[in-house]
Amino acid sequence: MTDTPDLEQNPIVAKIRDWRPEAIAELSAFRGELTIVIYREHIRPLCEFLRTDTFLAFTYLSDVTAVDRFPIEPRFELNYHLLSMSRRDRVRLRVRVPGENAVVESVVSVWPTANWHEREIFDLMGVRFEGHPNLQRMLLPDDWEGHPLRKDYPVEGFR
Amino acid sequence: MTTIQTAIGPEKTMVLNMGPQHPSTHGVLRVLLELDGENIVKADVDIGYLHTGIEKTAEALTYSQAITITDRMDYLAPLSNNLAYCLAVEKLLELEVPKRAQYIRVLLTELTRIGSHLVWLGTHAIDLGAMSVFLYCFREREELLKIFELVSGQRMMTSYFRIGGLSVEPPVGWTDHVEKIVRTFPSRFDEYEELLTKNRIWMGRTQGVGILKAEDAIALGVSGPSLRGSGVDYDVRKYFPYSSYDEFDFKVQVRTEGDCFARYMCRVGEMRESLNIVKQALTKIPPEGPIKADAPGIVPPQREKMKTEMEALIYHFKIFTEGFAPPAGEVYQRIESPRGELGCFIASDGSPKPYRMRMRTPSFVNLQALQKMVEGHLVADAIASIGTLDIVLGEIDR
Numbered sequence: 001m002t003d004t005p006d007l008e009q010n011p012i013v014a015k016i017r018d019w020r021p022e023a024i025a026e027l028s029a030f031r032g033e034l035t036i037v038i039y040r041e042h043i044r045p046l047c048e049f050l051r052t053d054t055f056l057a058f059t060y061l062s063d064v065t066a067v068d069r070f071p072i073e074p075r076f077e078l079n080y081h082l083l084s085m086s087r088r089d090r091v092r093l094r095v096r097v098p099g100e101n102a103v104v105e106s107v108v109s110v111w112p113t114a115n116w117h118e119r120e121i122f123d124l125m126g127v128r129f130e131g132h133p134n135l136q137r138m139l140l141p142d143d144w145e146g147h148p149l150r151k152d153y154p155v156e157g158f159r
Numbered sequence: 160m161t162t163i164q165t166a167i168g169p170e171k172t173m174v175l176n177m178g179p180q181h182p183s184t185h186g187v188l189r190v191l192l193e194l195d196g197e198n199i200v201k202a203d204v205d206i207g208y209l210h211t212g213i214e215k216t217a218e219a220l221t222y223s224q225a226i227t228i229t230d231r232m233d234y235l236a237p238l239s240n241n242l243a244y245c246l247a248v249e250k251l252l253e254l255e256v257p258k259r260a261q262y263i264r265v266l267l268t269e270l271t272r273i274g275s276h277l278v279w280l281g282t283h284a285i286d287l288g289a290m291s292v293f294l295y296c297f298r299e300r301e302e303l304l305k306i307f308e309l310v311s312g313q314r315m316m317t318s319y320f321r322i323g324g325l326s327v328e329p330p331v332g333w334t335d336h337v338e339k340i341v342r343t344f345p346s347r348f349d350e351y352e353e354l355l356t357k358n359r360i361w362m363g364r365t366q367g368v369g370i371l372k373a374e375d376a377i378a379l380g381v382s383g384p385s386l387r388g389s390g391v392d393y394d395v396r397k398y399f400p401y402s403s404y405d406e407f408d409f410k411v412q413v414r415t416e417g418d419c420f421a422r423y424m425c426r427v428g429e430m431r432e433s434l435n436i437v438k439q440a441l442t443k444i445p446p447e448g449p450i451k452a453d454a455p456g457i458v459p460p461q462r463e464k465m466k467t468e469m470e471a472l473i474y475h476f477k478i479f480t481e482g483f484a485p486p487a488g489e490v491y492q493r494i495e496s497p498r499g500e501l502g503c504f505i506a507s508d509g510s511p512k513p514y515r516m517r518m519r520t521p522s523f524v525n526l527q528a529l530q531k532m533v534e535g536h537l538v539a540d541a542i543a544s545i546g547t548l549d550i551v552l553g554e555i556d557r
Contacts, residue, residue, distance in 0.1 A: 030488040031250050059377055060393075062493065063519035067506045079504065081491055081519070085377075085391070088398050092491065113380025116527050139207035139556055148215055
């Protein structure tokens with residue numbers, strides 16, 4: 001399930017290829033859901049582009065979530081679920097983030113709703129977001145050690 | 160977070176700590192309010208008091224076992240959570256659920272929606288001083304809970320939807336009880352509306368209060384009745400139909416004002432529409448037919464078969480000891496829960512346990528809009544705004 005010709009025909013993919021051909025790392029479709037893997041440095045500009053483009057109009061960000069693929073490197077996967085209300089279409093953007101220097105540019109300036117999603121990911125997964133207005137722990141106490149959703153988190157305690 | 164960065168400065172304003180134990184926060188929500196007189200200058204929301212690590216727990220359970228913990232997120236609409244999770248796993252497995260089970264799922268989730276909105280209406284009304292509506296709403300909700308008990312054996316944590324269908328065949332004559340609800344509830348809704356809709360105090364407390372503009376609502380990711388009250392017709396049941404919703408005829412309730420009153424009208428209208436869907440489902444549900452998909456190895460076999468067929472016994476043993484392993488891949492399934500877009504993201508690595516389960520819960524996202532709704536307004540209006548967002552803290556903190 002890699003670059004198949006019909007995925008290239010998809011208007012979203014075509015538009016992104018026009019905009020920045022080097023941004024797309026990988027394309028896949030699974031159970032009718034299109035996933036576009038993006039290189040880390042392009043994520044915020046690309047989101048801005050997808051939201052403001054008059055045809056694509058991805059004005060709504062449903063969800064941001066992270067998956068830890070430990071011990072595979074790059075270990076973190078961030079999934080952005082985008083929704084276009086005018087076209088009734090959705091797409092998943094994915095960014096791979098290495099365990100060392102786990103930093104991604106924040107998309108809060110594009111969709112304010114990303115604020116709490118990113119804070120939650122920072123809290124539970126330990127990925128930091130550059131340019132986030134208030135990157136603090138959200139669900140756990142401020143003095144909590146570690147990030148529980150990581151796969152190498154000691155489930156039965158540190159001792 | 161224990162302190163607030165004051166916007167104006169401590170010499171001119173006062174910081175009021177609302178919650179986490181406060182009757183009108185509908186759970187353990189803490190809001191730090193910076194007040195200038197009675198006006199809110201800044202509001203900071205603090206959550207996490209009910210964090211139970213449901214997403215992490217799911218990683219240690221098999222796909223079937225994890226259904227039970229989804230009940231406990233949005234405890235006012237457990238069946239909606241079950242549905243989102245089951246649909247996601249079924250998508251992963253490419254499993255087709257029998258039509259009869261799909262219609263029963265629709266019927267029960269719509270009853271859940273009514274039940275959830277009844278709790279919302281009752282508690283919101285009591286926040287604003289209308290005591291009697293609260294009692295009526297809970298009286299009606301009890302009748303709905305009786306149906307859930309009749310069908311699944313549980314009033315609240317039902318876990319009735321299973322991967323591939325339903326857990327057990329509903330008892331004979333259960334539709335009579337649903338028919339009774341369809342018959343009696345419209346007049347009950349009229350009763351609430353008589354008490355509230357034209358009530359001058361109610362209108363004064365809700366009209367023009369907690370205004371959320373459509374563009375702000377979309378940017379903040381608000382969904383459900385809270386978004387439709389701002390004039391956006393986004394309803395997952397219409398936009399991305401699931402579980403045969405495309406075969407049902409219903410109207411999406413939209414109001415353009417964006418205030419607390421608009422959201423109230425949306426929810427009351429939705430209760431009536433849900434009853435309409437229930438009525439249609441009653442005619443659609445065939446009296447007999449399978450309630451589980453024919454998928455050996457995924458759906459537990461029938462008791463009778465286990466006594467005569469060796470394969471059935473083996474599958475039964477395998478399902479309950481090690482579970483089943485869907486193919487590796489990721490799916491995101493969204494449904495319209497009573498509170499908005501409930502999304503279930505599952506990443507599978509091909510093992511019998513979900514590698515990562517993530518719930519995009521509508522309350523969590525909707526609560527972000529609170530700041531926008533209350534800043535610059537009175538403290539009393541903050542109570543009304545929190546109320547109409549219809550938050551459930553169990554779902555926010557997970």
